[in-house]
């Protein structure tokens with residue numbers, strides 16, 4: 001077992017490591033070399049003197065198993081190491097190479113009781129986890145493979161060498177087909193791979209099979225309303241339904257409601273595949289309903305992609321994929337709406353509306369409230385999505401005024 005762990009660790013050594021040391025700044029990047037290198041000031045802070053330092057990475061050929069192991073470890077680390085240890089997200093990657101990221105964590109143990117070593121001992125037993133330890137000596141720091149019992153045979157000491165910032169934040173390299181899906185089959189296959197561990201996947205796939213999109217001819221216009229929670233989507237879409245005699249649809253569709261909580265507790269790979277498939281079911285409904293009347297849709301692919309990208313990308317707005325990235329392109333096989341409107345309100349007004357509504361918030365929405373960075377990233381990602389891009393609507397005026405503004409836009413753009 002140690003031999004295969006060695007092989008995997010060997011693969012990691014040729015990569016650049018990124019540690020999200022402080023979410024408001026660039027990650028700290030380093031590579032490894034066989035000769036001692038002087039640490040930069042910021043790296044000296046990360047590799048504190050006299051602290052126990054570890055990094056661990058999850059390797060596994062099976063992507064659903066890898067995603068679940070990573071989520072499980074994250075949970076365990078935050079449960080067990082909350083006191084006296086800092087846990088940072090870390091990744092090992094090859095700059096600009098898609099899908100090269102191996103995700104993991106960096107642990108700085110400030111306890112006097114080797115708090116982290118017990119949990120690392122347990123995690124190390126899994127054949128998909130690879131653990132390194134770091135030793136600081138003055139200006140230098142070296143990394144070696146870690147074993148709780150004895151030094152690892154043949155483990156080579158590698159020196160931490162500060163590296164240049166990556167052009168593309170590492171979290172953007174693995175987004176395609178892991179956080180955002182660009183064709184139905186990719187999302188479908190992920191759920192097929194989960195049927196043993198998540199029996200509900202079979203039911204979701206069955207619903208997708210039953211609902212596959214009927215081809216849509218030139219029917220009535222399809223208008224999507226997007227925006228963060230509490231920006232007024234429900235209020236507006238219901239008013240539009242009534243004033244335009246339109247059909248109101250949602251994504252995820254009602255038939256997936258019984259499964260939503262189950263998939264919300266899964267790691268992004270699986271959770272986002274569920275929402276992606278929801279869009280294809282909604283597309284089938286749109287295809288049918290738009291033959292009869294205009295269709296208003298409450299959330300669609302913009303939401304799926306924007307939330308997924310904002311969650312996948314750690315830290316600052318600058319870390320998002322660049323505005324011209326192909327990651328913002330609409331999936332070729334998903335029915336396109338005629339118009340997408342993004343409702344925006346100031347953070348203060350949004351919080352006021354959330355509070356007035358007094359409803360339970362999803363975990364993600366609770367996170368939005370405390371995490372301004374995340375909210376900014378969702379909104380920025382919404383705005384970068386192309387083909388179709390969204391039109392921004394200021395939704396802070398009264399419901400009646402917002403409705404009038406939107407009716408005006410619909411008349412101009414869709415001739416309704």
Ligand SMILES: Nc1ncnc2c1ncn2[C@@H]1O[C@H](COP(=O)(O)OP(=O)(O)O)[C@@H](O)[C@H]1O
Pocket residue numbers: 227228229230231232233234235236353354356357395396397398399400402
């Ligand atoms: N234009 C508006 N001005 C003031 N309050 C509004 C407006 N639109 C909606 N609200 C209120 O804000 C809250 C959130 O609106 P809602 O339509 O449920 O948003 P969403 O569907 O986007 O979560 C509700 O209490 C609603 O009554």
Ligand SMILES: Nc1ccn([C@H]2C[C@H](O)[C@@H](COP(=O)(O)OP(=O)(O)O)O2)c(=O)n1
Pocket residue numbers: 229230251252275276278279299300301303304305307308362364365
């Ligand atoms: N079409 C959609 C709709 C929602 N999602 C995801 C994105 C976020 O994780 C949540 C947001 O859902 P939330 O419960 O806040 O939305 P509502 O308040 O029900 O409008 O759902 C999606 O991926 N695709």
